[in-house]
Amino acid sequence: xxxxxxxxxxxxxxxxxxxxxxxxxxxxxxxxxxxxxxxxxxxxxxxxxxxxxxxxxxxxxxxxxxxxxxxxxxxxxxxxxxxxxxxxxxxxxxxxxxxxxxxxxxxxxxxxxxxxxxxxxxxxxxxxxxxxxxxxxxxxxxxxxxxxxxxxxxxxxxxxxxxxxxxxxxxxxxxxxxxxxxxxxxxxxxxxxxxxxxxxxxxxxxxxxxxxxxxxxxxxxxxxxxxxxxxxxxxxxxxxxxxxxxxxxxxxxxxxxxxxxxxxxxxxxxxxxxxxxxxxxxxxxxxxxxxxxxxxxxxxxxxxxxxxxxxxxxxxxxxxxxxxxxxxxxxxxxxxxxxxxxxxxxxxxxxxxxxxxxxxxxxxxxxxxxxxxxxxxxxxxxxxxx
Numbered sequence: 361x362x363x364x365x366x367x368x369x370x371x372x373x374x375x376x377x378x379x380x381x382x383x384x385x386x387x388x389x390x391x392x393x394x395x396x397x398x399x400x401x402x403x404x405x406x407x408x409x410x411x412x413x414x415x416x417x418x419x420x421x422x423x424x425x426x427x428x429x430x431x432x433x434x435x436x437x438x439x440x441x442x443x444x445x446x447x448x449x450x451x452x453x454x455x456x457x458x459x460x461x462x463x464x465x466x467x468x469x470x471x472x473x474x475x476x477x478x479x480x481x482x483x484x485x486x487x488x489x490x491x492x493x494x495x496x497x498x499x500x501x502x503x504x505x506x507x508x509x510x511x512x513x514x515x516x517x518x519x520x521x522x523x524x525x526x527x528x529x530x531x532x533x534x535x536x537x538x539x540x541x542x543x544x545x546x547x548x549x550x551x552x553x554x555x556x557x558x559x560x561x562x563x564x565x566x567x568x569x570x571x572x573x574x575x576x577x578x579x580x581x582x583x584x585x586x587x588x589x590x591x592x593x594x595x596x597x598x599x600x601x602x603x604x605x606x607x608x609x610x611x612x613x614x615x616x617x618x619x620x621x622x623x624x625x626x627x628x629x630x631x632x633x634x635x636x637x638x639x640x641x642x643x644x645x646x647x648x649x650x651x652x653x654x655x656x657x658x659x660x661x662x663x664x665x666x667x668x669x670x671x672x673x674x675x676x677x678x679x680x681x682x683x684x685x686x687x688x689x690x691x692x693x694x695x696x697x698x699x700x701x702x703x704x705x706x707x708x709x710x711x712x713x714x715x716x717x718x719x720x721x722x723x724x725x726x727x728x729x730x731x732x733x734x735x736x737x738x739x740x741x742x743x744x745x746x
Contacts, residue, residue, distance in 0.1 A: 369492035371485065375707040378695055382705040393727060393735045396695075396705040398534065400678060400726045402648055404595050407641040412599070412632030420631045426618040427611075428455025428603070429630040435637045436603055446579035452605055454614055457625045459564050459589035459602035463490045464621060465614050466585050466604060470558050471496040476524040480511040482681065482713035482720070484534045487562065491528070499524070500714040505672050509538040509681070513547035520555050527552050529577075530562035532569065535712045535722040536681040537674025542575055549581050560585045564602075565677040567593030567645070570653045572675055583607045590629075592677075593645060594636045599629040652678050655725040655732055662736035666743055678725050681709070685719040687746045695721060701745075702738035 375396050382392045403409075427433065433450040440446040456462040463486070471477060473495035479487060481500035488498050501511050501519050516527055529548060531540040540548070545561070552559045561577040561584050577584040589602040602625075606614055618624070635641055656673070659680055663669040668682045688694040691708035698704050709720030725732060 366493050366495065370489045373485065374692060374711045378699060378705055378707065381696070381699055382703075385699065385703060390703045392699070392703045392705055393731050393738070394705050395723045395725070395727060395732075395735060396707045397726070398592075398679070398724055399597050400595070400648070400652070401728065402595050404599070405636075405641050405644045407635040407638055407644075408594070408596060408599075408632050411635035412628050415628045415631030420627050422627060424455075424624045424627050424630055426454075426624050427615050428453070428625060429627070429634075432630050432633055433603075435634055439637055440576060440578050440605075443574065444576040444579045446576055448578050448605060449608070452582075452608055452611060454604045454606065454611070454618060455625045455630060456602045456604055456618070457622050458591065458600045459562075459587050460486065460490075461618075461622060461625065462587040462589075462602050462604035463487065463560075463562075465617050466560050466587065466606075467491050467494040467496075468617055468621075469610060469614055470526050470560070470585070474523060475526065476521055477526045477528060478511065478516060478519055478524060479528040480509075480530070480533065481715060482535055482709065482717065483528075483530065484562070485711055487528055487530070491526075496526075502715055508540075508544070509533065509536040509672065510540050510544065511548070512540075512544055513551040516548055516551045520551075520557070524555070524557060526558045526560065528560045528562065530564075531575065532565040532674070532676025533562075534565065534677055535679050535707075535709075536670075537565075537677040537679045538672070539569065539572060539575070539675045541572070542580065545575065545577060546580050549577070549584060553583070558585065559583075560587060562587050564589040565592050568649060568652060568678060569676045570649075570656060571673075574676075578605055585610070590633050590636060593649075594633070595645070595648070596629070596633065596636070599626070599632060601625055601629045601633055652725065655727075655729060656680075658729050658732050659723065659725050659736065662733065663739075666736075666740055668739075668743075680723045680725070682721050682723060683719060684721055687743050689718055691718050691721050698739065698742050702742045704735050704738050704742075
């Protein structure tokens with residue numbers, strides 16, 4: 361049978377192969393340190409769990425409107441007002457099944473066959489795949505230290521073509537953890553607007569900032585499409601809940617798409633998420649952010665002695681993007697050998713980068729300090745043998 365040819369543009373997630381290998385080693389009795397999957401070891405905060413349980417007990421199990429529970433859309437708008445000094449009409453917010461649902465809506469609205477989309481390389485692979493499945497051609501723009509591992513306005517101007525319609529940014533980014541400043545983001549927004557294009561800003565790791573205050577594109581523009589999630593900062597990965605902030609004129613077609621693609625996000629999850637914005641929950645989440653900041657420092661210090669620490673430390677998210685070229689030019693083989701020989705699971709860079717991924721790996725600091733220190737010791741033994 362012939363499948364849709366666009367499926368050929370969707371590459372497998374190599375980290376899942378590493379995860380299966382790691383789980384098999386665990387089942388065989390090995391002590392594996394998991395630093396491969398982008399999910400911290402924290403449970404969902406108790407206030408959110410309690411709110412979800414109460415929602416179920418109260419019978420909140422029927423559909424909400426396609427754009428989401430009105431109270432939750434208002435709470436998200438209040439979050440932008442309180443923490444980002446941004447005025448966002450709740451009517452511009454669509455609650456979705458995870459940030460993936462938001463990306464699905466945006467991709468179906470903004471691109472079509474033949475559209476060209478700019479995004480940084482490296483980047484989260486699903487961002488590329490969503491756009492490719494909608495028929496777009498992806499122009500992966502190589503970024504590095506000179507641009508702060510972000511696609512800046514100069515790169516947008518350099519790579520924009522006549523048939524480019526969209527630029528996609530991520531701040532903080534996955535896999536590098538780097539952010540765009542307000543000045544940089546404003547410049548990109550202006551550069552795209554000058555070319556009559558659209559911008560999607562992936563803010564899924566917003567709030568997990570360590571060296572600068574969190575920033576939102578909503579405070580700079582009412583025309584950007586902003587994707588966010590309850591998974592990362594709010595600790596609700598398995599609840600599958602995200603949102604999309606859209607320009608006012610885009611809300612009606614996006615709502616039609618949502619009605620047809622998924623009807624609505626999960627109702628109990630939406631009620632549970634209301635508790636994410638309470639002061640009690642905020643205190644828990646900020647404590648966790650400080651814990652992640654400490655973990656980042658432990659890894660940076662430990663890896664520096666091995667020549668593996670990034671020369672530009674990440675400002676956010678919970679990842680380190682490491683250049684392993686002094687030890688290997690095959691990140692997949694490097695990760696597989698590290699797992700087999702030292703029982704440390706990390707992610708090959710080829711999952712994220714169109715170019716240069718074979719020279720990089722991603723480490724997620726999603727384990728406690730003692731486990732991270734043990735992981736560094738094992739990595740030191742491993743590279744010492746290379």
